[in-house]
Amino acid sequence: MSAFAGDPLAVQQATLASVLDTLDALAADRKTTLGIVLDEFQEITRFGVGRARSTGKTSDASRDDQPEWHLRGVMQRHQHLSYVLAGSKPALLEAMAGKNGAFYKMLDPYPFRPIPKDHMGAWIDERLDAVGLQSLGAGHWCLEWGGPRTRHIVRLARKCVDRAIPGATIDAAAVAAAFSEIVLDEEHEAVQTWWQRHSSQQQNLLRALAAEPMGPTTKEMRRRFSLDGGSAGNTLKSLVQAGDLIRSAYGSKHAFDDSFVRGWVIAKALPDLGIRDKAITHVATPTSEYDG
The missing domain is CATH 1.10.8 (Helicase, Ruva Protein; domain 3)
Structure with a gap:
């Protein structure tokens, strides 16, 4: 589908629907069921109307403009296709399958645990x-x-x-x-584009998480990385909702979902604050709780 990436959203949606409808019709003709796997399907939320979808606060009128709701409608009319929707960003997946999400009560969740x-x-x-x-x-x-x-x-x-x-x-x-x-x-160009979509507060919080094991909402970290004490917690939550951060194995701690993004922040964004002593492979492993 990458060949259609430059087309208007409506054209992309129509193309996807046409492909899936054709497969459903083909399976019906052959009196069989086809399995369709859509990998990293949470990326569909990058298109269409803003980020309101991830909070579940969108109106019914706007749902038709959102690709995940469009996909739901296409899937519901198929009788000969079985879908596996695979993804790697838990916060986005939970939002889409949650009470106000497009796939609420439509999917059976099956979490895969990390390989030992x-x-x-x-x-x-x-x-x-x-x-x-x-x-x-x-x-x-x-x-x-x-x-x-x-x-x-x-x-x-x-x-x-x-x-x-x-x-x-x-x-x-x-x-x-x-x-x-x-x-x-x-990865430089892709991550740089991703980075520029974030606010200065989000960027500073990401810098803090890349640099130090202390939580970004502690007083010392707010001072060092110019984080607004009143909104640092909300900024952290927004990055988790967007799939940029995940809960780590350290209780209430947070970590980068993408190690290559973490490395880019260390190499390209930390020097903006004069921090040049971190290796690109540096992993800020938390050792104590913080007020996040």
């Missing part, structure tokens, strides 16, 4: 060995710096292979170099 770290790390080391490379903790560092997204971890491991000469050792330095290449060369 020991298993994933060992698998990466084994795959490196299979292509003639020697892993020196590469699996561990791919998990440490590429997570929490599994596809980022795998992409980082693949980049290590692409950059290596036959028989090379893949150690922490090699993984860090691969991470840097992805962030600064391959």
